[in-house]
Amino acid sequence: MLDIKELTVEVEDREILHDINLTIRTGETHVLFGPNGSGKTTLIMTIMGFPKYKVTKGSILFQGKDITGLTLDERARLGIGMSFQRPPVVRGVKTRDMVTACLKGQDGEAVTQMAEKADLADFLERDINYGFSGGELKRSELMQLMAQKPELALLDEPESGVDLVNIVLIGQLINELLEKDCPISMRKCMGLIITHTGHILDYVNARTGYVLCEGRIGCEGDPHEILATIKEKGYGECIRCIIGRRLLR
Amino acid sequence: MHNRTTTSEVDKEKAKAAATKPASFGEDINLEDYVSSAEELPYESDLSQLPPQTKEQMTQVGVVLDGSRQRSGTIIQMDHSVIHSLAQQEGIEVMSTNQALAKHDWLSDYWWQAVAVDADKYTAHVELHQGDGYFIRALPGSKTIYPVQACLYLAKNKLAQNVHNIIIAEENSELHIITGCATSVREEPGLHLGVSEFYVKKGAKIIFTMIHSWTPNIAVRPRSGIIVEEDGLFLSNYVIMKPVKSLQMYPVARCVGKNATVRFNSILVTPPGSTMDVGSKVFLNAEGARTEIISRVITTGGNIIARGYIEGSAPEVKGHLECRGLILQGEGLIHAIPELRGNLAGIDLSHEAAVGKIAEEEVEYLMARGLTRTEATATIIRGFLRVDIEGLPPQLNVELQRAVEASEQDLM
Numbered sequence: 242m243l244d245i246k247e248l249t250v251e252v253e254d255r256e257i258l259h260d261i262n263l264t265i266r267t268g269e270t271h272v273l274f275g276p277n278g279s280g281k282t283t284l285i286m287t288i289m290g291f292p293k294y295k296v297t298k299g300s301i302l303f304q305g306k307d308i309t310g311l312t313l314d315e316r317a318r319l320g321i322g323m324s325f326q327r328p329p330v331v332r333g334v335k336t337r338d339m340v341t342a343c344l345k346g347q348d349g350e351a352v353t354q355m356a357e358k359a360d361l362a363d364f365l366e367r368d369i370n371y372g373f374s375g376g377e378l379k380r381s382e383l384m385q386l387m388a389q390k391p392e393l394a395l396l397d398e399p400e401s402g403v404d405l406v407n408i409v410l411i412g413q414l415i416n417e418l419l420e421k422d423c424p425i426s427m428r429k430c431m432g433l434i435i436t437h438t439g440h441i442l443d444y445v446n447a448r449t450g451y452v453l454c455e456g457r458i459g460c461e462g463d464p465h466e467i468l469a470t471i472k473e474k475g476y477g478e479c480i481r482c483i484i485g486r487r488l489l490r
Numbered sequence: 491m492h493n494r495t496t497t498s499e500v501d502k503e504k505a506k507a508a509a510t511k512p513a514s515f516g517e518d519i520n521l522e523d524y525v526s527s528a529e530e531l532p533y534e535s536d537l538s539q540l541p542p543q544t545k546e547q548m549t550q551v552g553v554v555l556d557g558s559r560q561r562s563g564t565i566i567q568m569d570h571s572v573i574h575s576l577a578q579q580e581g582i583e584v585m586s587t588n589q590a591l592a593k594h595d596w597l598s599d600y601w602w603q604a605v606a607v608d609a610d611k612y613t614a615h616v617e618l619h620q621g622d623g624y625f626i627r628a629l630p631g632s633k634t635i636y637p638v639q640a641c642l643y644l645a646k647n648k649l650a651q652n653v654h655n656i657i658i659a660e661e662n663s664e665l666h667i668i669t670g671c672a673t674s675v676r677e678e679p680g681l682h683l684g685v686s687e688f689y690v691k692k693g694a695k696i697i698f699t700m701i702h703s704w705t706p707n708i709a710v711r712p713r714s715g716i717i718v719e720e721d722g723l724f725l726s727n728y729v730i731m732k733p734v735k736s737l738q739m740y741p742v743a744r745c746v747g748k749n750a751t752v753r754f755n756s757i758l759v760t761p762p763g764s765t766m767d768v769g770s771k772v773f774l775n776a777e778g779a780r781t782e783i784i785s786r787v788i789t790t791g792g793n794i795i796a797r798g799y800i801e802g803s804a805p806e807v808k809g810h811l812e813c814r815g816l817i818l819q820g821e822g823l824i825h826a827i828p829e830l831r832g833n834l835a836g837i838d839l840s841h842e843a844a845v846g847k848i849a850e851e852e853v854e855y856l857m858a859r860g861l862t863r864t865e866a867t868a869t870i871i872r873g874f875l876r877v878d879i880e881g882l883p884p885q886l887n888v889e890l891q892r893a894v895e896a897s898e899q900d901l902m
C-alpha cells in the first residue's frame with residue numbers, strides 16, 4: 242500500500258504541492274490528470290525520492306513503512322520504480338547496461354527477452370536515450386521498469402507522443418507491468434499513471450482518478466468520468482471546484 | 491638512395507644546432523638533470539625469467555609474457571638495451587632499430603623523415619645520444635594475425651631514456667601493434683624520450699595502441715610523426731591512467747595520398763600532481779582524406795591540456811575533433827584547445843568540446859533504477875571512458891577495455 246498524508250513539497254524554495262492525500266492499495270492502479278505545470282511530475286518525483294523535491298510537511302508510507310527520509314536508490318530497492326517523462330541521455334552507458342542494472346546484474350538472455358518484448362532489440366548497444374524518438378523513449382522506459390519489477394510503478398505520461406500503432410504495444414507493456422490480467426486480489430503491483438489523453442485507460446484496470454490543479458488534488462472519482470468531464474469542460478471547472486472547497490474550509 | 495653515414499652527418503649537425511631548443515609546449519625540462527648513458531643489459535630469451543615485479547608492470551601495460559601465443563612478435567627495450575626481440579609470423583619483421591640499420595641499407599630513407607630531427611631539444615637529444623628502439627615492418631600484403639607487442643621499460647634512476655622507433659606498413663599490409671611503456675623508477679627522477687616514425691604505404695593499415703604507466707617523478711616527451719599514403723589507414727589508441735610528473739606530446743599525422751584516413755583516440759586520467767599536455771594533429775593534404783580525433787579526459791586533481799588540430803588543404807577532405815572532459819574533484823584543470831584550419835572551399839571540418847562534472851541528473855537517473863550513488867557514478871565513468879573505436883579488432887578492444895578497467899578502481 243502507498244499512503245500519502247498531507248504532503249507538502251517545495252522545489253527550489255517554491256511550494257509546488259500542498260497538502261496532498263492519496264492512498265493506493267496493493268493491486269490498484271490510479272490515474273492522475275491535471276493541466277500543465279500543476280505538479281503531477283513533482284508528485285511522482287517526490288514519491289520516488291529525488292533530492293530536489295523537498296518534503297516540508299506530511300509523510301509517504303510504502304508497505305507500512307515511512308519512507309519520507311529514504312534516498313532515491315533506497316526507495317528503488319524497496320520496490321518503487323518510475324518511467325520518466327523526459328529521461329536524460331547518458332553517453333557511453335548502453336541501454337543494455339540499464340536493463341542489466343534493473344535486473345540486478347542479470348545479463349544475457351533475460352536482457353534480450355526484455356528488449357524483444359519492447360521491440361528494442363536493436364537498441365541494446367546504443368547509448369541510453371541518445372537519439373531515441375519520442376516513442377522509443379517511452380518503450381525504453383517501460384522496458385527498464387519491467388526489468389525492475391517494482392511493487393509500485395509510477396508512470397509519467399507513458400503514452401504522450403506515441404502513435405496509434407505503438408500505443409497498442411505501450412498498452413500491452415503497461416498491462417503486463419501492472420498485472421492487468423491477474424485478479425486484483427492476486428496482483429502485487431500498484432500503479433500511478435499520469436496521462437493527458439487518457440488513451441492508456443483502455444489498457445489498464447483503473448478505478449480511481451484524480452485531478453491535480455495548482456498543486457492540490459481536486460476531484461477524485463472514476464477516471465473515465467473525470468476524463469469525459471475534462472474533455473467537455475476543460476480544467477476550469479476543477480479549478481473552481483478546488484477554490485470553492487478552500488473557501489468552504 | 492641516401493647513405494646513412496652522409497645523411498647522419500647532416501642530422502647530427504641539425505641536432506647539435508637544436509640541442510637547447512625548447513619545445514613549443516610543455517614544461518621545459520633541463521636535460522642536464524639526467525644521465526644519458528645506461529649500462530648494456532643482457533639479452534633475455536626467456537621472458538618468464540624477468541623479475542616478478544618487472545613482469546607485473548609489463549603486464550599492466552598490455553604485454554603478454556607467457557610465450558606470447560597471442561602475439562605476432564615481441565620486442566622489449568629496457569633503458570637503452572633491446573633485451574628481447576622475436577618475430578613470430580612470416581612477413582613481419584621485428585628487431586631493434588640498430589639491427590635494422592645494419593640489415594637494411596635503405597632505412598636511412600625513413601630516418602627523421604616523419605619527425606624533424608631538430609623539432610626541439612628532445613628530438614635532438616635522441617639523435618645525439620643514440621640508444622636504440624624498435625623496428626617493426628609488415629612486408630607488402632602481409633597482415634598480422636595477432637598484434638606485435640613492444641615494451642619500453644625505464645629501469646635506471648635519473649636516466650634520460652632515448653628511443654627511436656621506425657614502423658613501416660608496406661603496400662596493402664596490415665600491422666597491429668601494442669606498445670606498453672612502464673618504469674620501475676619511483677623515488678628518483680626519470681625521463682623518457684621516444685621518437686616514433688610511422689609510414690603507412692598505399693592501401694596499408696596500422697593499428698597502434700599505446701598504454702603508458704609511469705610514476706610521479708617521470709617526465710615523458712614522445713615525438714611521433716605519421717605519413718599516410720593513398721587509401722592508407724592509421725588508427726591510434728592511447729591510454730594513460732597512472733600518475734606522471736609531466737607528459738607532453740602532440741603527434742603529427744600527414745595524409746599525403748588520396749583517401750588516406752587517420753583516427754586518434756586518447757583516454758587520459760590525470761591524478762593530483764600530474765600534468766598532461768596531449769594532443770593530435772592531422773594534415774589532410776590529399777583529396778578525400780579523412781580524420782577523426784577523439785579524446786576523453788578525466789582529472790581527479792591534475793592538470794590536462796587537451797589539444798587538437800586539423801588542417802584541410804585538399805578537396806573533399808573531412809575531419810572531426812571531439813574532446814570531452816570530466817572534472818571529478820575540486821582542484822583539477824582541463825583546458826581543451828581544439829583548432830581547425832581550412833584553406834579551400836569544399837572541405838568539411840568540425841569540432842565538439844565539453845568540459846564539466848558528471849551531471850547530477852544522470853546519476854539520479856541510474857539511482858532511480860536501484861544503483862547506489864557510487865555504483866551509478868562508476869557506471870557513468872565507465873561509459874565515459876568507453877569509446878567505440880571504429881575499425882578496432884574485437885580482441886584489441888577487449889584488451890584495451892581491460893587496461894581501462896584495471897585502472898578504474900583508482901578513480902572511485
Ligand SMILES: Nc1ncnc2c1ncn2[C@@H]1O[C@H](COP(=O)(O)OP(=O)(O)OP(=O)(O)O)[C@@H](O)[C@H]1O
Nearest residue numbers: 252253257275276277278279280281282283284293
Ligand atoms: N526543478 C524545478 N525548478 C523550478 N521549478 C520547477 C522544477 N520542477 C518543477 N518546477 C515547477 O513546478 C511546477 C509543477 O511542475 P511539474 O513538472 O510537476 O508539472 P506537471 O503537472 O508535470 O506538468 P506537465 O503536464 O507539463 O508535465 C511548474 O510550475 C514547474 O515549473
Ligand SMILES: [Mg+2]
Nearest residue numbers: 281282283326
Ligand atoms: Mg509532467
